[in-house]
Amino acid sequence: RLISAQQTVARFLRESPNDPQKNAMAYLNARLREAGGNIADAISLYRTVAEQTPAAPERAEALAARVRAAALLSNTSMVERCLAEFTESFPSDPRTREFLLRLYRQRAGQNDHRGAAETAHRFKAAFPQDPAGAAFSEFFHHYAAGDNGAAIAAFQAERKLSTNRATTAEAHFELGVFYHERMFADVDQAIAEYEQAVKLRGDFAEAHYH
Secondary structure, three states, rough: OHHHHHHHHHHHHOOOOOOOOOOHHHHHHHHHHHOOOOOHHHHHHHHHOOOOOOOOOOOOHHHHHHHHHHOOOOHHHHHHHHHHHHHHOOOOOHHHHHHHHHHHHHHHHOOOHHHHHHHHHHHHHHOOOHHHHOOOOOHHHHHHHOOOOHHHHHHHHHHHHHHOHHHHHHHHHHHHHHHHHHHHHHHHHHHHHHHHHHOOOOOOOOHOOO
């Protein structure tokens, strides 16, 4: 039945190249190829649908399917590109939250700190009330990437959003360490951050020590 369906769809596409349903049939063709185990062919067909100009109504489905198919091939770079393209193209799609989480985890796991910081920022902007955003530290990733200005700006933004005193104390401590490591240039700022950490958490031994 699968082979028969593939043949029927292929014949339709061959004989009716300008039919209004051609993109829907092309997407169906890709799904059939994927179901038959021809993952590479399916990815190529999904890409064709996704790159139609003007954009086809099936574009979101094709991009989401490329994420799935690329994961089946363990092609992490393609998965990343597809996740990024989908979330940028369809910010209001219900799948965007899950895809942004996957994109963040993948970039963070690969120590792509700039990419992880960018994804964390996008997630927090799109889902400001989502508790998952509290686990993302733009400050840490910018700091790890060596972008001092962005790290400080991210810290200030994260500090304003945090209502947990222990979490905020940790953030002040980390920023204090950040300033401290810049040696004599920012010692006063480092001390001020350590003092803020101690005020928020009196038993913060490391902050007292520093």
